[in-house]
Amino acid sequence: MKTGPILPGSTIGCLGGGQLGRMFALAARKMGYRVHTVDPTPDSPTGQISDREYNVPFTEIPTLLKFAEGVDVVTYEFENIPVEALDALVPYVTLRPGRDVLYTTQNRRREKEFLQGNNFPVAPFRVVTSETELREAVSALGCPCVLKTADFGYDGKGQQKIAYETDLAEVWRRHGAAAGVVEAWVPFAAELSVVVGRGVKGADDETPVVAFPPTLNEHENHILATSVAPAPLAASILARAQTIASEIAARLDVTGLLAVEFFLTRRGDLLVNELAPRPHNSGHYSFDACVTSQFEQQLRAVCGLPLGDTRLLSPVLMHNLLGDVWEKGTPDWPALLALPGLRLHLYGKSEPRRGRKMGHYCILSSSLDQAWEIDEQAQKILGR
Numbered sequence: 001m002k003t004g005p006i007l008p009g010s011t012i013g014c015l016g017g018g019q020l021g022r023m024f025a026l027a028a029r030k031m032g033y034r035v036h037t038v039d040p041t042p043d044s045p046t047g048q049i050s051d052r053e054y055n056v057p058f059t060e061i062p063t064l065l066k067f068a069e070g071v072d073v074v075t076y077e078f079e080n081i082p083v084e085a086l087d088a089l090v091p092y093v094t095l096r097p098g099r100d101v102l103y104t105t106q107n108r109r110r111e112k113e114f115l116q117g118n119n120f121p122v123a124p125f126r127v128v129t130s131e132t133e134l135r136e137a138v139s140a141l142g143c144p145c146v147l148k149t150a151d152f153g154y155d156g157k158g159q160q161k162i163a164y165e166t167d168l169a170e171v172w173r174r175h176g177a178a179a180g181v182v183e184a185w186v187p188f189a190a191e192l193s194v195v196v197g198r199g200v201k202g203a204d205d206e207t208p209v210v211a212f213p214p215t216l217n218e219h220e221n222h223i224l225a226t227s228v229a230p231a232p233l234a235a236s237i238l239a240r241a242q243t244i245a246s247e248i249a250a251r252l253d254v255t256g257l258l259a260v261e262f263f264l265t266r267r268g269d270l271l272v273n274e275l276a277p278r279p280h281n282s283g284h285y286s287f288d289a290c291v292t293s294q295f296e297q298q299l300r301a302v303c304g305l306p307l308g309d310t311r312l313l314s315p316v317l318m319h320n321l322l323g324d325v326w327e328k329g330t331p332d333w334p335a336l337l338a339l340p341g342l343r344l345h346l347y348g349k350s351e352p353r354r355g356r357k358m359g360h361y362c363i364l365s366s367s368l369d370q371a372w373e374i375d376e377q378a379q380k381i382l383g384r
């Protein structure tokens with residue numbers, strides 16, 4: 001295994017072939033690195049940008065070991081990699097962020113218990129393993145509340161909102177998993193998120209941590225729709241969010257990126273909703289609007305290089321393009337691209353399914369008000 005910085009010309013391994021890996025690979029290639037990726041599906045968004053794509057399930061250890069032989073460091077672009085795969089790789093190749101970070105954050109129960117156990121602010125919750133425990137949790141937390149699956153949850157998948165009149169037997173039946181987390185419903189004033197990069201400890205024994213500017217996020221049907229920066233919230237709230245996110249990254253000993261999603265309560269408190277040890281959808285704006293993008297920061301961090309400047313160069317609005325937009329045929333890209341300050345990103349996915357993230361655009365403008373006006377025109381062009 002290598003010690004010291006992993007320099008341009010080296011090969012980075014990426015577990016997962018989605019759009020986050022794709023944009024990471026673009027950043028890596030820009031700086032002269034090679035990229036090998038593993039994803040079960042051929043021609044994945046990351047695979048299209050990579051020098052090599054291994055199309056095997058993450059559980060196929062012999063191929064993973066071959067993959068490890070050909071790379072200088074391994075990172076991942078989504079949480080749902082089985083830990084057995086990581087355990088098999090760790091003796092042979094540097095994995096950043098490490099195995100334990102993924103183990104904690106890929107399961108909502110472990111993540112919440114980690115956060116609570118380390119005194120980070122979270123919404124009240126209970127872990128439940130039966131209908132009886134669900135009933136107890138609902139009466140302790142009050143309604144509304146929400147039952148979430150412990151494993152493999154993202155974009156609101158596996159979530160059921162519970163009101164006083166909800167049939168809990170039916171909720172538990174539909175849940176269909178051994179464990180779940182019941183969370184109090186947070187009537188939030190806003191949702192925001194912060195991506196932080198954390199590097200490799202230097203000779204001075206200091207571990208660099210650099211936060212990106214927080215974004216204000218809006219979700220539709222539990223899926224992120226828009227993010228804007230600079231987030232139009234009090235500077236003290238933004239600074240607090242950056243501090244909490246940096247502290248969590250340090251506590252988890254992340255080498256790489258950590259994205260932290262927050263609820264801002266009406267009283268002005270921040271509650272941590274979710275963690276992701278990888279680039280995040282809400283950080284896509286940085287690709288177009290920051291000195292260093294979250295993808296280049298991931299690269300710098302996992303390669304043990306100095307972290308980049310995260311300064312925001314322009315007000316920016318990011319809007320996701322879901323498969324729904326294709327329902328009436330291919331969108332009018334030329335009309336969209338004629339809008340001032342609009343930058344289009346498409347992920348190379350061939351099948352535009354409903355709710356599937358196919359791409360996004362960013363609008364860079366002199367003010368967020370103006371960016372929202374241009375976004376309105378963009379949404380009209382897209383038939384929304």
Ligand code: AMP
Nearest residue numbers: 146154155156183184185186219222274
């Ligand atoms: P999650 O997958 O847990 O991040 O949930 C997706 C989205 O659902 C969040 O970004 C919120 O908009 C909403 N949501 C989830 N949990 C809660 C909660 N406890 N209170 C209010 N809204 C929630």
